[in-house]
Amino acid sequence: MATTYNNNIVECFEARLKTYILYSITKTFEKSDSAILGKIVHEYCYQRICGGSPAWPEDVPEIYNEKKQEIDEIC
16 A cells, blocks of 8 residues: 555656646736646756756747746746
8 A cells, every 4th residue: 555655646746746836837927828838847847846957948939938037936
């Protein structure tokens, strides 16, 4: 039973963390595109938190680039 519990925590960690980051970032925008924010969370924030190689997506609208500093603070 303990092994099953531990596996559930480990396997779901990435999805839960990304959902939390997405929720936190969504609050900084009045109107936002969830697909674009999901891309930012996956390619930039999650990689930054987990020590990967974060890369800011090139094809995001200017409004997201202007809020990059606020997103950095959340990540």
